[in-house]
Structure formats: structure tokens, C-alpha cells
Amino acid sequence: MTTGPATSPASLVDRVRALERARGLGLLGQAGTARDLERAADAAGDAVAAARAALVRADVAGARGDAETAGALVQDAVRVALGSGDAELLARTHFQRSQLHRRAGDVDGARWHALRAVELLPAEAPGWLRAEHLLMLSVVLDRAFGSYDAVLEEVLALAAAEGDVALELCALNNAAWEWAEAGRLEEAVRLARRMRRLAATSGARLRRADLDTIATVELHDGRPEEAWATITEALRPDCPDVDVDQEPVARLTAFRVLMDLGRPAEALEQLRAARAAGVERRLPGVLAAVEEAEATHRAGVGDWEGAYRAHVRFHAEHVRLQARQDAARALLAQAQFDASTARRDRDRFRTLALTDSLTGLPNRRAVEEHVHRVLAEPGPVALAVVDLDHFKRINDERSHDAGDAVLRELGTLLQRYVAAAPGVVCARLGGEEFVVVWEGWAPEAVGVSAEALRAGVEGHDWSARSGGLPVTVSIGFTATTGTTGPAPTWSSLLVDADARLYEAKRGGRNRVAGVCGAPGR
The missing domain is CATH 1.25.40 (Serine Threonine Protein Phosphatase 5, Tetratricopeptide repeat)
Structure with missing residues (x-):
């Protein structure tokens, strides 16, 4: 047996895109291929490709009338999109949600998701993909909208530029149908003939x-x-x-x-x-149309009894259609609620992951992420390490509970300090060490600010927390000038600030030591 090369993430995405591109022809037969691609992506650890393959399965399920399965698959993909930050996947979820809302009879919901599918699609996405999203938008746009013609024209232009005959035929089909329904017969005839010519010349x-x-x-x-x-x-x-x-x-x-x-x-x-x-x-929608057509026909030939019976059947099917659409809309609403709950849980868990549980301050991971973001921008930045003096003595002579109370109180003081100082962030590094970051501050101002912080801690009433033992801090800081030079990093700033902290400790504690004019950015 011959085996092929290992599947790479790039080839998986390309294969899923090819499947998405082929949806206009033979969609109902694509479920098996989509499932195989989803499994291959899962095995490769590519959650985004797996989610996109699952969206193809959702498309097939929706086309077969299985709104519940389609909705569940789409919401799973939404969670992956939000977790990964993949814009193209998120746009595809809106595309499929537009399909679901349209099939459920929710035109407003379908229109909103179709608009989001177009807006969120990255600029580097393939032209055929943008055309497909615009095509969905054209399906749900009201013909009275001034942008309707422009959207269809853009789809046709993109399809022609891509040489995508299937997509061009889909766009022509939609436009011809809409113009016929709107009474623009001359344009509809022109487009219908164009469809015939395109099929004949392309062999499609x-x-x-x-x-x-x-x-x-x-x-x-x-x-x-x-x-x-x-x-x-x-x-x-x-x-x-x-x-x-x-x-x-x-x-x-x-x-x-x-x-x-x-x-x-x-x-x-x-x-x-x-x-x-x-x-x-x-298909209650089809059955309602059948009974309505028969009722109209029988009334036209004078068969009033037959017309009445057909009308009764039409009414029953119409009610059934409404019930089915209501159920589909309810499923969509529940899925939206579940997704919102999942987002809230995700945000809550992220907050917990970035917060120090004892003090309520940001933790080391949070401040490191913050410093990385700050260093990506021009301008000065300073970082200080704040260390409680003789903290071990409080734990040993009073209790660990007293030590925790002192740490919590210092966290509260730092939060007040930050609230009154724009561009300043504080966090707990661990143990009795804290960190303060100043963004956009001149080095001299940082030194004054650090001294004010030290004095504020020394002057605070700690008696209820420390059992009468003095509480002071030593601070070591480093500050960049924002000028040219070797780019600082989180690690280099922390090392420099630690070195200054040891200077403050060796100098007698309860003092500030700092260096200005560190390498700029």
C-alpha cells in the first residue's frame, strides 16, 4: 500500500477551502469528505481546520433540514473561532449562521449575520470566498436596498476575475430570480441567457x-x-x-x-x-406551496369543494411551517445564549488566570503581557520591583495570617496609588515582591513617584495588620529614555530593577534606588 506525505496544517486548510468552494455543486454529498477532513485536522492538532470542516457538515445538515445538528456544529465552531482569534473562521461561522436564520425564516437575523460574514473576512482571504459571502448577503438583502445591485455586481466581477464558473452561475441565478420576481423582466431574460451561454462555453x-x-x-x-x-x-x-x-x-x-x-x-x-x-x-414550506397551488387551481375551474379542502391543507401546512421555523429560531436563540455563557465563562477564567488570588492585583503573567504590549510602542517605560523589608520577621514573630494581611493591605495601597497615577500598572510578582510599571513617564518623574510610594507605605498605619512591627518597602527601578539603542525586554528590565533593589537593600532598606537613561526603544 502506498502512503502519502504527512498532512500539514497548510494543506488541511487548503483542502477545507477546496471543499467550501465546491459547495455550490454536490453539497449534499460532501458530509463524508468533511468528516474525514475534520478527523485529520483533529489528529494534526489543527482546531481551526477541524472547525471549518465541521461547518461544511453543518451546511449539509442545514440543507437536509436538520437545524438542530447544524446549529450545534456552528456553535462549536464559534467557540473555536473566539478562542483562537482566527478571523476567517469567525467570518465563516457568521456565513453559516446566516444560512440557519434564513432557513428558519428569520430574515433580519440572516441579514445581520451575512453582513458580519462580509465585514469580518480578512483582506487576504481568497477572492472566491469574499464573493461567496457577498452572494449570501445578496440573498438576504431586500431588493429595495440601494446596495443590492452593487453587491451582485461585485460578486459577478469577483467570480469572473477568479475564473470561477460555478460561483458566477450562482450569482447569475440569484440575480435572474430576483429580477423576475421584481418585475424587471428584460434584465432577468438577459441574465438567464447569459447563464446558458456561460454553461455552454465552459462545459459546466x-x-x-x-x-x-x-x-x-x-x-x-x-x-x-x-x-x-x-x-x-x-x-x-x-x-x-x-x-x-x-x-x-x-x-x-x-x-x-x-x-x-x-x-x-x-x-x-x-x-x-x-x-x-x-x-x-x-418540507412544510413545499407542502404549503403545493396546497396553495392546488386550491387556486380548483377554485379557477369551479371545484369549490376541492378548493376548500386544498385550502384547509394549505393552512395546516402553513401552521406546521410556522411551528418548524419557530422551533428553529428557538434553537438558534438557545445556541446564542449558550455561546454568550461560554464567552462569559472564558472571560471569567482568563481574569482568574491573570489575577493574584491573595491581593486581587494582576499576577506575574498579567504584568508580563502588559510590558510586552507597552514595549511594542514608542516612548519611555520604567519598571520597579517593590519588596517588603523584613517580611520573614512578620511571619515568624506574628503569624502567616498576619503576613497575608500585610500583603493584602499593601495590595490595596498599590491599587490606590495606581488609580491616582495615569499610565501606571502594578502587580504581585510572588511572595513579598511586587512590580510597578510606568508608561510614558520621564525617568526623573518615575524616581519622584517611586519615592512617594515608599513614603506612603512607611507612613501607613500597619498596627492592625502587623501586630506593631514596622512595615516598609525597598524599591529598585530602571527607566528607559525612549531614545534609540538596544531594545529593552521584560527580562532585561526585571534584571535591571532587581539589581537596583539589592542596592536599596544594601543601603539600609526602606529606600529607593534607580537608574535613568537605560537603553531606549
């Missing part, structure tokens, strides 16, 4: 949805014979599908075409076939 196969649109345009244009030939092509068993409702929807179009051709018996056969498919696939 038109999907059932494409052919249904073309037949609808031809029918509106007064060409029922051509419409019948087109919709017959759409009803072939091997015609590509994207959603499970496309075949019964095409039969509804066939019903309208046959009625226009004066062939009511054949038209009703198409309705019966559409009803059977709707029942088998549990």
Missing part, C-alpha cells in the same frame, strides 16, 4: 436551481414551450442538487408551466409528485 452543468430559474423567467416572458423544455431538464434524476427542496420546487414550476400550456391533468401529476416529495422529506 447547470444545477436544478439554475434551470428552475431559467424556466421561471421563460414562463414570465411568454415562452411556455421553452420553459417546459428547461424544467424537464431540471427534473432529470441526475440533475445536480444543493438543497433537498429543489426537486419539489422544480415540480411546482412544472405545474405552472403545464397549466399555462393548457395541460391541467399533467400539471396536477406534477403537484402530486411535489406533495409526495414534500411529505417524504418533511
Whole structure:
């Protein structure tokens, strides 16, 4: 047996993107491939690629009418996106959430997520991906919006630039359908003909949805014979599908075409076939449309009893559709709530991870992250190590509880100091050591500030905490000038400040020692 090379993260993302790009043709058959890719990504430790593959499975589940599975998969991907900070994955989750809201009948929710899917997509994302997100936006935009035409034109331009025939056909299909529904028949006819030409010149196969649109345009244009030939092509068993409702929807179009051709018996056969498919696939939206069409037909030929029965069935299916959409919206709302709760938990756990439990101050990890951010910007920065003098004596002669009380009180004093001094952050390094960081302060001002802090600790009433033992601190600081020179780091600043701290200790404690003019940034 021949084995291929190990799967790299880059190749996994490329394979998932290829699967996403192929969604317009054969979506319903992609679940197995997506599952295999998801497992490969999990094995490689690539959570982002695994989540994107899971989103393809969510797309398939949604197209099959399984909103619960689709919603769960999407929310799992949302958690990965938020945890990883991957902007493209987050944009893809909004794309799929727009699909879910659209299928649930929530147009406003679908529109909002479609807008976010476009806004969040990184500039370096492939052109076809941006076009697909814009295409989703065009589906949920109201035709009255002034931006509707511009969005469709941008999709068509991107698809042409990418040489993506399938994407261009999808965009043309959507535009032709919308123009036909809006009464812009001349434009719809032009786009339908363009679809035919593009398919013929490229060798691409038109999907059932494409052919249904073309037949609808031809029918509106007064060409029922051509419409019948087109919709017959759409009803072939091997015609590509994207959603499970496309075949019964095409039969509804066939019903309208046959009625226009004066062939009511054949038209009703198409309705019966559409009803059977709707029942088998549990599509209340299709069934409601079938019953409405039959009620209208029977009323038109004077069969009032049959029209009434069909109308009763239409009402029942409409109620069932509303209930299904309500249930889907409830699932989406619950998923949103769960995601919000997960975000709150994540934020809470991060806060706990960056906070010293005894004093409530930021801990070493938090201040190190802060210093890294500060050093990335121009300007002076200073760092001081603050150490409690003779702290061991408090623990030994009083108690460890007394020592903890002193540490907590010093934490409170530092918090007050920081609150009154802009650009200053303090944290507990560990034990009896604390750190203070000044951002944007001149070195001379840092020295004055550090001395004020030392004096404030010495003058504080510690009797209730230390049992009468004196509490003072020694401070060692280093300050950059913000001028050119070797770039300081967290480690170099800490080493310099520690060296100054030992100077203060050797000098008798309860004092400040510092150096100004350290290497700038």
C-alpha cells in the first residue's frame, strides 16, 4: 500500500477551502469528505481546520433540514473561532449562521449575520470566498436596498476575475430570480441567457436551481414551450442538487408551466409528485406551496369543494411551517445564549488566570503581557520591583495570617496609588515582591513617584495588620529614555530593577534606588 506525505496544517486548510468552494455543486454529498477532513485536522492538532470542516457538515445538515445538528456544529465552531482569534473562521461561522436564520425564516437575523460574514473576512482571504459571502448577503438583502445591485455586481466581477464558473452561475441565478420576481423582466431574460451561454462555453452543468430559474423567467416572458423544455431538464434524476427542496420546487414550476400550456391533468401529476416529495422529506414550506397551488387551481375551474379542502391543507401546512421555523429560531436563540455563557465563562477564567488570588492585583503573567504590549510602542517605560523589608520577621514573630494581611493591605495601597497615577500598572510578582510599571513617564518623574510610594507605605498605619512591627518597602527601578539603542525586554528590565533593589537593600532598606537613561526603544 502506498502512503502519502504527512498532512500539514497548510494543506488541511487548503483542502477545507477546496471543499467550501465546491459547495455550490454536490453539497449534499460532501458530509463524508468533511468528516474525514475534520478527523485529520483533529489528529494534526489543527482546531481551526477541524472547525471549518465541521461547518461544511453543518451546511449539509442545514440543507437536509436538520437545524438542530447544524446549529450545534456552528456553535462549536464559534467557540473555536473566539478562542483562537482566527478571523476567517469567525467570518465563516457568521456565513453559516446566516444560512440557519434564513432557513428558519428569520430574515433580519440572516441579514445581520451575512453582513458580519462580509465585514469580518480578512483582506487576504481568497477572492472566491469574499464573493461567496457577498452572494449570501445578496440573498438576504431586500431588493429595495440601494446596495443590492452593487453587491451582485461585485460578486459577478469577483467570480469572473477568479475564473470561477460555478460561483458566477450562482450569482447569475440569484440575480435572474430576483429580477423576475421584481418585475424587471428584460434584465432577468438577459441574465438567464447569459447563464446558458456561460454553461455552454465552459462545459459546466447547470444545477436544478439554475434551470428552475431559467424556466421561471421563460414562463414570465411568454415562452411556455421553452420553459417546459428547461424544467424537464431540471427534473432529470441526475440533475445536480444543493438543497433537498429543489426537486419539489422544480415540480411546482412544472405545474405552472403545464397549466399555462393548457395541460391541467399533467400539471396536477406534477403537484402530486411535489406533495409526495414534500411529505417524504418533511418540507412544510413545499407542502404549503403545493396546497396553495392546488386550491387556486380548483377554485379557477369551479371545484369549490376541492378548493376548500386544498385550502384547509394549505393552512395546516402553513401552521406546521410556522411551528418548524419557530422551533428553529428557538434553537438558534438557545445556541446564542449558550455561546454568550461560554464567552462569559472564558472571560471569567482568563481574569482568574491573570489575577493574584491573595491581593486581587494582576499576577506575574498579567504584568508580563502588559510590558510586552507597552514595549511594542514608542516612548519611555520604567519598571520597579517593590519588596517588603523584613517580611520573614512578620511571619515568624506574628503569624502567616498576619503576613497575608500585610500583603493584602499593601495590595490595596498599590491599587490606590495606581488609580491616582495615569499610565501606571502594578502587580504581585510572588511572595513579598511586587512590580510597578510606568508608561510614558520621564525617568526623573518615575524616581519622584517611586519615592512617594515608599513614603506612603512607611507612613501607613500597619498596627492592625502587623501586630506593631514596622512595615516598609525597598524599591529598585530602571527607566528607559525612549531614545534609540538596544531594545529593552521584560527580562532585561526585571534584571535591571532587581539589581537596583539589592542596592536599596544594601543601603539600609526602606529606600529607593534607580537608574535613568537605560537603553531606549
